[in-house]
Amino acid sequence: MTGRSITVVSLRTGIVLVTFTVIFTALMALAHRATKDVIDASAEEEKMKLVNEVLPAAEYDNALLADHIGLPPVEPLGLDEPSQVFRARRNGKPVALVFEAVAPDGYSGRIRLLIAMRASGEVVGVRVSQHKETPGLGDYIDIRKDRNKARPWITQFDGARYDESERAKWRVKKDGGRFDQVTGATISARAVTNAVGRALAFAAENREKLFGLPSGSKL
Amino acid sequence: MDMSVYREITHNGIWKQNTGLVQILGLCPILAISTNVVNAVSLGLATILVMAISNLAVAALRNFIPYEIRIPIFILIIAALVTVIDLLFNAYLHSLYLVLGIFIPLIVTNCIVLARVEAFAAKNGAVASTVDGIAMGVGLVLVLAVLGAMRELIGSGTLFAGIEMVIPGLEGLQILPAGYPGFLLAILPPGAFILLGCLIAGKNWLDARKARRAKVPSAPPVAAPAQA
Numbered sequence: 001m002t003g004r005s006i007t008v009v010s011l012r013t014g015i016v017l018v019t020f021t022v023i024f025t026a027l028m029a030l031a032h033r034a035t036k037d038v039i040d041a042s043a044e045e046e047k048m049k050l051v052n053e054v055l056p057a058a059e060y061d062n063a064l065l066a067d068h069i070g071l072p073p074v075e076p077l078g079l080d081e082p083s084q085v086f087r088a089r090r091n092g093k094p095v096a097l098v099f100e101a102v103a104p105d106g107y108s109g110r111i112r113l114l115i116a117m118r119a120s121g122e123v124v125g126v127r128v129s130q131h132k133e134t135p136g137l138g139d140y141i142d143i144r145k146d147r148n149k150a151r152p153w154i155t156q157f158d159g160a161r162y163d164e165s166e167r168a169k170w171r172v173k174k175d176g177g178r179f180d181q182v183t184g185a186t187i188s189a190r191a192v193t194n195a196v197g198r199a200l201a202f203a204a205e206n207r208e209k210l211f212g213l214p215s216g217s218k219l
Numbered sequence: 220m221d222m223s224v225y226r227e228i229t230h231n232g233i234w235k236q237n238t239g240l241v242q243i244l245g246l247c248p249i250l251a252i253s254t255n256v257v258n259a260v261s262l263g264l265a266t267i268l269v270m271a272i273s274n275l276a277v278a279a280l281r282n283f284i285p286y287e288i289r290i291p292i293f294i295l296i297i298a299a300l301v302t303v304i305d306l307l308f309n310a311y312l313h314s315l316y317l318v319l320g321i322f323i324p325l326i327v328t329n330c331i332v333l334a335r336v337e338a339f340a341a342k343n344g345a346v347a348s349t350v351d352g353i354a355m356g357v358g359l360v361l362v363l364a365v366l367g368a369m370r371e372l373i374g375s376g377t378l379f380a381g382i383e384m385v386i387p388g389l390e391g392l393q394i395l396p397a398g399y400p401g402f403l404l405a406i407l408p409p410g411a412f413i414l415l416g417c418l419i420a421g422k423n424w425l426d427a428r429k430a431r432r433a434k435v436p437s438a439p440p441v442a443a444p445a446q447a
Contacts, residue, residue: 136371
């Protein structure tokens with residue numbers, strides 16, 4: 001084969017590869033564009049559904065998703081991107097805060113949590129909104145996957161209150177704390193428990209500001 | 220092509236060349252997901268879809284793909300198709316997506332898809348390739364279902380736990396007494412290896428018995444190509 005024909009073959013091969021790349025990238029871009037609105041809408045709907053799970057809609061009478069303040073990336077919440085705190089009120093009086101937190105140390109990566117905390121500092125409810133824990137093993141932290149339907153693991157936080165003087169108790173039992181874990185999948189429970197504790201400490205500490213600032217402002 | 224070709228393809232996919240028991244391909248999702256029946260079968264169904272579509276696409280485009288760069292192009296096609304399927308599921312079959320969603324991207328890592336594209340779709344027509352993708356997928360679903368059922372039953376004493384997320388209204392079955400403490404080994408990956416080993420042994424035994432009955436000297440067990 002002469003040098004020239006090798007060049008021609010290489011060029012042709014390169015052009016074919018580029019053509020395939022362009023066609024299939026365009027296919028993905030088109031699919032992304034065609035589905036984006038529908039996916040965003042259902043993500044929003046999911047969010048509201050999840051909020052209703054941590055905080056019953058009967059507890060407040062304001063437009064929850066419209067009453068929010070922005071948070072910078074806060075270390076105790078485990079978030080590395082800006083987030084929002086939603087404020088539930090009844091007759092204008094503060095009822096609860098709804099905010100997101102992340103447990104960075106799950107068994108397979110980050111576990112996203114949604115937490116509702118009463119103005120008194122008590123937990124209304126906690127739910128896992130995103131996780132990659134092992135199916136059938138660590139995924140009991142997600143209430144839908146929990147086999148214990150009567151008393152799902154995540155509900156043991158309901159009504160719990162974070163107290164600085166009892167810092168040591170806010171741990172799973174295996175670490176000497178007061179919260180259960182499921183044997184063989186302690187890491188998932190430990191990550192969630194510690195993250196909820198850190199988030200509550202942060203929210204309780206900044207309670208005045210989180211409730212007091214006008215909607216739309218930033219902490 | 221006549222029907223016997225398709226029968227051969229189907230027999231290959233489901234029994235003779237079963238992906239889970241003979242080719243031992245795609246162990247990563249098999250071991251990770253087969254902790255219960257519902258997860259295992261869900262992943263299997265998503266795999267059937269991806270295999271059928273990628274086999275179809277590659278077979279249809281095979282005359283445009285230069286031999287030297289076929290592998291990157293196959294990977295490109297599979298990854299693009301999986302992304303599109305993922306997006307379409309998310310948008311239009313959202314409740315199903317919530318169940319299968321985490322499995323669909325996992326399928327890209329399943330070398331069985333690339334293996335069938337390379338071994339079959341690159342050399343055969345579009346229809347035969349689609350049938351091959353489906354048959355291989357069905358063979359995988361069967362192994363996943365049996366493995367999932369064994370691990371779930373031994374590990375947690377239930378069957379079909381979580382089915383209400385796929386088919387609302389149905390409930391999982393508690394097979395062993397409610398106080399069953401569970402057997403962690405079956406849930407953990409080593410349990411998957413052990414039980415998969417039992418399944419492979421069982422299949423080889425059935426084949427060997429059939430060969431003996433046919434009075435043909437039993438072929439020595441073929442060493443399966445090991446691959447993660």
